[in-house]
Amino acid sequence: MGLLIKHWPRIGITLIPLVFALLHATGVLPIGVLQRLDDIIYDARLRATMPKTLDERIVVIDIDEKSLAEVGRWPWGRNRLAGLVDEVFNRQKAALLGFDVVFAEPDQSSGLARLDELSKGELKDAPAFTERLAQLRGTLDYDSMFARSLEQRPVVMGYYFTSDREGRTNGMLPAPVMTREAMQGRPIAFTSWNGFGSNIEQVAKAAPVAGYFNSITDGDGVVRSIPLVAEYKGNYYESLSLSMFRMLAGQPQVQPGFPRDRFIGRGYTGLESIILRQGDKSLAVPVDSRVAALVPYRGPGGVGGQSFRYISAADVLAKRLPEGSLKGKIILLGTTAPGLLDLRVTPVGETYPGVEVHANVISGLLDDKLFVKPDYAMGYEVVVLLFAGLLLAFALPILSATRAVAVSVLMVILLVVQNFYLFQTQGLVMPLASALIMAITAFALNMSYGYFVESRSKRELANLFGTYVPPELVDEMVKAPENYSMAASNKELTVMFCDMRGFTKMSERMEPTKLQELLNSVFSRLTDLIRSNRGTIDKYMGDCVMAFWGAPVDTPNHAQLAVKSAMEMANAVRKINEEHRAQGIPEIGVGIGLNTGMMCVGDMGSHIRRSYTVIGDSVNLGSRLEGLSKAYGVDIVVSESCRRAAPDFAWQELDRVRVKGKEQAVAIFWPVAPSDRVEKGTVEELKTWAAFLKSYRAQDWDQCDLHMLNLQRMNAKKYLYEVYSERVASMRLLPFDPAWDGATNFETK
Template identity: 30%
Template sequence: MVVAAIALVCAAASISPVARPIRGLSLDILTALRWEMFGRSHDPAASPAVVVAIDEESMRTAPFKGSPMLTWTGEIGRVLAATLEGGAKVAGFDVVIPNSLEQSEIPFGDGMLGEKIRGFDRDFLRALAGASTKGKVVLGQVLGDRSIMPSSGQRIAVRQQQNIRPLNDHTDSDDVVRRVPLTFTIDGAKMPTMAVELAARALGTAPQFDERGRMTLAGYPVPGRVPNTMTLNFEGGADDIPTFSFADLRACAVKNDKDYFRRWFDGKVVIFGTVLDIEDRRQTSKRFATGIEGARAPRCAAESTPVMAGFRISTIAGVYIHATAVNNLISRNAVVEPGPLVRFLISTLFAVLAAAAAWRFRPLSAALAWMAVIVASIAGATIAFNHALALPIAEPLLASLFALAATIGFRFVIADKDRRLLQKSFALYLAPHVINRMLSSNKLPELGGETRDVTVFFSDIEGFSLIAEKMSPDNLMELMNEYLSAMTDVIERHGGYVDKYIGDSIVAVFGAPADDPDHAANAARAALDCCAQLAELNASSPLFHEYKLAQRIGINSGEALVGNFGSRRRFNYSVMSDAVNLASRLEGANKFYGTTVIASETTVALTGEAFAWRELDAIRVKGRTQALKIYELLALSAGLTSSQAVLITDYADGLAQWRAREFERAAQYFGRSADIDRPASLFAARARELAQNPPGEDWDPIRTLQEK
């Protein structure tokens, strides 16, 4: 319940007004990722809108160099007429020229400047009037407390508000443009914005509105999460919309190159605007996917030199906002954003997954799982955005991150406090597997157990009583602590569980409490590594310089009852069966044979061919009537030396002859290594004795060991 509450609170917080500043980041990030993953999705030449840029080149090229824009009107009219004659469907002006030189009251000579240049704007106004008659020109205005309108002459030429539309855009709370308004109400009448008007005229239809104010254009229901707006679908880079330098087009119009205008403007929506380094720059959802701006369309004339920017900036010229909106409306690919309920459900899903991971796994594993889910979800959202669907990524990321951190904090401060105390308190008494099983079961330990196939490992120090007599208690404790610590580390490294210490003896189990299908092989590896570790201690540890320790190890596999044994008030997790007793007897058998590691035939059968075993004998141990074959562990098969291989072969031949009652031949085989091998020496002496005094027909080749 706490985890669910954390997830819900984090999800609700991610879509609350407090998180509004980060909400638009999803669009910004998706725009950049789509650009990086998929590149350009449309050929720029197919763009419905093109831009005529009053750019740095135009500002530096004659006849415009050093002249205010008020003096450009005649040339603007010339270029406007050329584009419309070239087949442009409609032309819009993102630049507003609010004044006219003809209205100037600056004294000039014996009169006013305006009087001296009367008719200066005539060509421009004629071009506007001719285009407005055909409905092919739209001037812009900026609404506000002090609205900016075209000059009175321009307004008259375009028949007033019939061909004038607002240029205002929609800015989010973080001052980033991600949407454009669809309409404004002026004098009680609903008026489309510049982009809507241009798209509608290009499509030859008027926008329609339903009772809820949602707009449909040429059968396309314009999506918009914010009422009366459309979310822009920006391409990445800087060449998504063909851009023509005004200076180059003016030179082209002077040359009367009609083919050029037909080739590049036929069927297009033309938007005049400024593309300058510092003027009318806006941050948009394209801010992480911008490019180096400049005149990027094929040029017509060579009279001017292109001026290219030398670096990328995060803003774009405002004219591209309108051009993108026109393209989205005509191409019907405006961005679709889910509503608040869908965003809340998505954030809740991610918060639940993060909280569940933090509750189920360790913090590092939970963090890695969270990162994997976030990366996968962002990739999926990018693919969806390539189809104009903007799934939220900032809100789910924020919600899931807070849920992850809050759940980890809750576990650390409250939920896992008792668990950590229990683990810390019992770590020195119980195996980690036992503690974890007890905690995961969510119930107290109780008496009882289960039958499992296990391998029991029993080790003892040779001559420990004599060593203990010669050492002080403190030194003996220090010696044993180092020995038992080293052996325990080896056993646990191979998956074993140390059941108990009995003085210098170690009783360990492989295959319980954790399941281990290779319990026999792991016990054999542990035995070899324990021998190697003791040899290293004898050689390097100062505590072992005076007393060189030797150990004996018995290994046996079989069914055993594992679980909690003891009284109702106090018990231990342990193992109980005949397999344990037999492992103890096999450890003791090393005394007789002078060996270090002896295992039962059951263990040898389970270990496979990875180990080099020598069959020692067939014996009966004290307390058992059934005979069994015992084996000495010499080495890993890969590490077997040639001398050990010869020893195994001679011993096996001798044992075969012994069991066939060929005692003289058995003595010969055993005698080959009797000087260096205690088991061979024992068999050689006994074989020679039986060769001189042959046994009766009831002779049994099984040796009975009476000592434990």
């Protein structure tokens, strides 16, 4: 909850694309770009997954350019078409013939109508003419001839529906496959038209099974689907492809497949499927909200598309095919000739034969593999958007940039893989564009907000503290910049004062630029050690550097790190002196004072110049301790409070001192080495030294002399022992003082 409260502006920004995506998905605010992108995604996915194999079950008899050149321009005399039908069934033994053309007007190409006029007019008194006309009528009535060829044969005729102001009609419609009563009063959103153009009555009665060949052209002019069942004046009619499939299946009844979920009310406008029922067997064909199915295109289309076999109608009429070449085949008669205007723009080709659209649907029905955008697609889209959107909205603000990129990429991959899986295995075409754009936009907004808003405060924080604290601490701080500020506060910290000794004499002998270069080199090496131990540089004061630990980033082991840093700095100075001796440069010394205690830390100074620093009595003590290092011949002096907070070192107590400005005596120590690196001889020396200090503070000078002899035997050159030898010799001359606390007073800073 704390993270949510902390990042609520960023979460709110990330939720914006989710809101717009949900408005689009629910139809409250349709976004045309997203619908167009969904179409593009569908088209690309369809092209990528097309089988591009030949379906040998279906053959297209093509009224192509060759046929027009040989037979003549369309429409042909129906005597020729009767011959074609006879050839298809009698000699070629086809299983089914479907016409992707309509015969809406009587065929007068034989001249029979004109001859009838003559027999009733100018030649009505010529019995021989009338008699001869009666003999020829059977061969000149092409419509009757064509109708006879269709009778009692597995033929499905084609027709079309129209929508115009007048609602014009022509020809004879087949019987509907469903009536209004079958809808049970439900307002199903069928594709609906108000006019039609169908076959003449003579043809329609001879071949009573027919289907419309209308497709649905989307807003971008592309044919992606066909309505399997459509509405006209309260009755429901089937498409050419569904009609041909039903004839192959034995003419099962067509019934509406209502949603089975009991929570969906009768006012719901969608169908779940079209049910083909025959006896106790049934087949459910899934449909979308328009009772349509997406065309499962097999390949690029046309003669060269290699999805279906194309045979020129001229070759069929001329009987050039070997007998039985089309045995058991499903035949579609259509055209690819550009002049006959039956070419469509589809996802797989811009000049796609309309007849092959129906061939693809029949193929899909036979394989039970029709693509459909189901009626519950909107609900699916909403659920996916909520899942992905909320996950990104609450996850991205709390993740690093690298992890945010990884999560966003994984989310996009998950959305694409899931969508592709449903398409490939279930034939479901689910919306994807809104979720993809939402995820990408949410990531972009989140990163932009992080960079332009949050990163600004982080950059400001880095600019404020970058010169004081190590880069790694700045990296920690910028993760939660609101937790850090320059405002003053009281905290327990550890402060260090480090003074370079010997630079004053060197300045008398060296050129200023050489001295500056040397001082900068030494400070750089020591500063790197402070920063590597998470220390904050306070300031440089001539040849002295001041630092502290525990702020601005909380560091529980600040005393431990400060002591470690001081010991590394002392070792670094020893190495620097080795280099100086080799180069003939005077050696330098170092004095370091460390104290742990309550201090005031923050941005302090005037309106002209300010700095992030520490002040307080504990800071002053640290400064005094640095000055004592020379008096005891050590490079590091640590207070009692600092020693207690850094238990992982072996310590040698130096003294109890009372520095200027403090009445309370303070025990001071020197860090010998990390506890796990103390040599056995050093352990014995420290025990002897502890015994010496006990005798010293008890004013037992004889015992002090005895311990000192042992100490000097162990470490004869140690300056500390010389100091205490002189003190013992001086204090022997004084009488026993019961009020003496063993502390040494220092009146200078």
